[in-house]
Amino acid sequence: MGKIDELKKLESEIASVSLPLRESNLVFGEGNPDCEVMFVGEAPGFHEDRLKRPFVGRGGQLLDKLIGEIGWKREDVYITNIVKRRPPENRDPLPEEIEAYKPYLTRQIEIINPKAIVCLGRFSMNYFLPDAKISRDHGRVFKVHPVRSREGSQRVSASNGVDDLIVFPVYHPAAALRSTEMMNTLREDFKKIPKVVSGEFGTTESLSPARLDKEMVRLRSPRKRPPQTGLF
Numbered sequence: 001m002g003k004i005d006e007l008k009k010l011e012s013e014i015a016s017v018s019l020p021l022r023e024s025n026l027v028f029g030e031g032n033p034d035c036e037v038m039f040v041g042e043a044p045g046f047h048e049d050r051l052k053r054p055f056v057g058r059g060g061q062l063l064d065k066l067i068g069e070i071g072w073k074r075e076d077v078y079i080t081n082i083v084k085r086r087p088p089e090n091r092d093p094l095p096e097e098i099e100a101y102k103p104y105l106t107r108q109i110e111i112i113n114p115k116a117i118v119c120l121g122r123f124s125m126n127y128f129l130p131d132a133k134i135s136r137d138h139g140r141v142f143k144v145h146p147v148r149s150r151e152g153s154q155r156v157s158a159s160n161g162v163d164d165l166i167v168f169p170v171y172h173p174a175a176a177l178r179s180t181e182m183m184n185t186l187r188e189d190f191k192k193i194p195k196v197v198s199g200e201f202g203t204t205e206s207l208s209p210a211r212l213d214k215e216m217v218r219l220r221s222p223r224k225r226p227p228q229t230g231l232f
Contacts, residue, residue, distance in 0.1 A: 029080030
């Protein structure tokens with residue numbers, strides 16, 4: 001089964017099971033399933049719910065612009081969210097909602113198998129780096145041992161091993177729209193993405209869950225950082 005068929009099968013499965021936020025439309029994700037870079041946000045907003053497409057509101061327009069500024073097109077990448085349906089009034093997704101949808105994101109990542117994942121905002125970042133802070137760790141390159149679903153574990157057992165996954169956190173575009181300083185930072189971080197993919201940009205050492213806490217302590221800086229703006 002090809003990637004497109006596997007993604008369609010996964011989308012149908014999500015639509016058929018009882019998951020939180022079923023009063024909203026399913027926004028599965030879109031883009032090139034053979035991409036090198038996958039962008040992952042937190043949850044759909046008003047416009048995404050209406051059009052059933054990820055990142056099509058003001059934040060999505062900014063995302064498209066930033067992708068264009070590094071010489072790519074939206075069609076070159078894959079874009080999705082952890083939570084696949086809109087929370088009421090664009091509130092932050094609840095922990096139980098994130099937990100319910102996590103396994104489906106895991107399988108989506110396994111199917112697409114990107115070279116790098118750009119985390120759009122703190123919720124997406126914390127899926128991979130639970131103790132990271134977006135104000136401190138944006139624009140840094142991490143290698144993490146990927147979470148595997150049961151299906152993924154079966155595939156891996158037949159292979160020669162599991163490659164680490166490159167994770168690159170940035171501010172959420174919607175948050176950047178509310179802050180000139182954050183916008184400038186987001187733009188500078190985006191300029192690094194092609195080098196992240198090519199391997200030109202340095203990475204931290206590979207992280208496993210057992211070593212993540214120690215690494216986060218090492219990364220802490222005594223400098224005062226600006227507070228993180230809430231994301232929708």
